[in-house]
Amino acid sequence: ALRLLNSVGPEKFSMAALAGELGVKPPALYHHVKNKQALLVGMCEVVNESIDVSGFGSLSWREAVERWARSYRAAFSAHPNAIALLATEPITGATRTLAMYECVVQGFLAAGWEASAVMGDMVALESFILGSALDVVAPDDMFDPGDAAAQTPGLTGVLAAQSALEGSRANHSFEVGLAIMIDGLARRNGVGM
8 A cells, every 4th residue: 555655646546546556346455444544544554663752761852852753754755655645644543653642742741841832842843854754755956946047046056055065955954954943842842952
């Protein structure tokens, strides 16, 4: 199912398409999954199983969030078409995914977050992480002005300056953004890191 989703995208992913890919009739799928929602939950579990929450409870909040965010980005950048489909589905029944979120929530609470701020801050981080996962698969020349370089000297200049940095544009942007988000969330919540 994930291979199909990765190749056709969320708009064309369906139970019928999956059945066709497997060479079976659609009703045969329902011997293995209750419905499409159950299939999506299973797919979510597979993608999320590599997200590392082991730092919560053993590392500082900052180090734990960095580990979680990097592994979360890696999990979804390996399945970019899953972002639109899986990141917008309820996780009811996804026991491993629920356990992952419980660990993150407990990490925030243990670091001093008010309960009312945890979900908003966690979802803000997730939004950044998922956007960054899409950036990983974006073409390197995404911002290239091409023939319009003379009309965009600022853009052309910063692109040239950034090309001198080590590593990919996407990785550099992610690390800068992650540091800003972690610093800002901790400061806003009056939490030491």
